[in-house]
Amino acid sequence: MRTWYIEDAGGGCRAFSEVLVLVSEEPQEVYSVKLPLTWNEDIGMSEMACRLMIGLMKKAGVSKSDRVLVCSGNIFHTLHQWLEKEGYNWETAKMDGIAHHSAEEAFYKQLVEAGVPANFKLEDRDYRTFYRQVEKWVKSQPDPARYWKDREARMAPAKTRYRLRNTFARPRKCHKCKGKILPYSPMVEYRLRHKGKKTRHYFHPACSPMEPYKGKLDYATVKVDGQEVEGIILPCKEESPCPVCGRPIKAGERAFYGYLGDILVFGHLPCLLGRKGSLQY
Known part of the structure; x- marks a missing residue:
């Protein structure tokens, strides 16, 4: 039985791709992959990270009898569910050692390759200061858009933006049929933040394009x-x-x-x- 460690780096920086690593310390093997800066599929960051990590696990030959230790971060939320569903021997753990250092080095490597000054260093795990330096450098570039993460693509899937709510005393207008949603009635609320601006649409439950994700009515x-x-x-x-x-x-x-x-x-x-x-x- 081998022990595998799953870690990420760069998620707190608004620029450059997050790096995911799959590491075995004995014998030592390191596999890594970068999340794209953007994608067109309607899947969130957690779903994309899960897909990429499954690919690494297959490449490394991770078996269900192996022990898998995974960072508890939100980026691996879907992976946690997948490992549980598939019956892997896994648990969350605080990452350190080779896994942590490999992820940080891989993230730093892409910065250097892009031209970020080599004297920009992470010190004493002060990520906030380090990432601010990197982001300031990105803003100074002729074409900064090529470095920024697409935050909208990293949002949760569209279905999670539909919530079952109620109107209370305020009537609403259905975004689909344009009819009135009566006060004190169930409704589906769609919420989206795009470029800092909040958008909300309301639907009769029967008019909702998707089954509402959660509801406590x-x-x-x-x-x-x-x-x-x-x-x-x-x-x-x-x-x-x-x-x-x-x-x-x-x-x-x-x-x-x-x-x-x-x-x-x-x-x-x-x-x-x-x-x-x-x-x-």
């Missing part, structure tokens, strides 16, 4: 005048009286919100679930 069904009303359970924004019991729904207290036609049905959930007789809104 609680749903319930109550009966109002013999008709079932499906709605969501939300914390009340402002104190208001419950139409069923007359007691206040306090700000922050969870309450039911749903629609019977175009009429908003709301109140304490236990009150609505246990209600008898007609209800006026």
